[in-house]
Amino acid sequence: ATVGAAPAPKGGWDIETVAAELLRCEDARIERPAFTDEWPELDLDTGYAIQDLNLRHRLERGERLVGVKLGLTSRAKQVRMGVDFPFVAWLTDAMILPVGDPVPQSRLIHPRVEPEIVFVMGKKLEGPGVSCATAMAAVESVWGGAEIIDSRYQNFRFTAGDVAADNASSGAFVTGPIGLPPAQLDLSLEAVLVEVNGVVVDSATGAAVQGHPGEALALAANDLARRGHAVESGWIVLTGGMTDAVFAPPGASIAMHFTHLGSVFLNGG
């Protein structure tokens, strides 16, 4: 990657300039320091405003909204990233990685991969007041998946406001081979083994994600309600990394083995 610090515009930062800078960094594969170093008032809601503005920019350039992702729903992720609450970000069709494709190194800065439980929604789910049970009743199918995260911040160092603004380090995601109706498995007990170059380096069960990934979906619906949106029928929902993410350099061979949802294989390219 061609990586270098981006110069700050004169006159300080605001929602528009941070949004533009984040998309520029993404498109040009530039990593930069956290904005809160210079703009400490950039809190979670300001971050969401920046995220929403960049969703508009993504749609304007022809991308299609396909769902949402949750960030930092597991303790493993919260501890690693130093942000101790979950949040929501947007998924567009540009982030879908076809099965069998390698990690798209040519458009990423410093990709990392994490295993996730993925939902495809069968019904619209609208907060507030959504419970895990209500959320799961709106799910059509459950999949294993791998998210390739790629923060625009140097060394993935950020606060909650920075990372919400950066669309939760969105990069790409791939889904596994098996989709099951949610009643067919106990998601809190669904396990995953994370394998890098033939060595199992981490493992978790769905309970790592808010006790049950359905809780993460409920959280998404309730949080989006605050922002004037629902989780729509047909959407894809990434419920958040079950374990810490692993580096995905060229040449790496990564596999996520789920108990009932099959294996997701990712070549570092």
Ligand code: OOG
């Ligand atoms: C933030 C994105 C978090 C997850 O699943 O927790 C995320 C990051 O770790 O850079 O996608």
Ligand code: MG
């Ligand atoms: Mg993730």
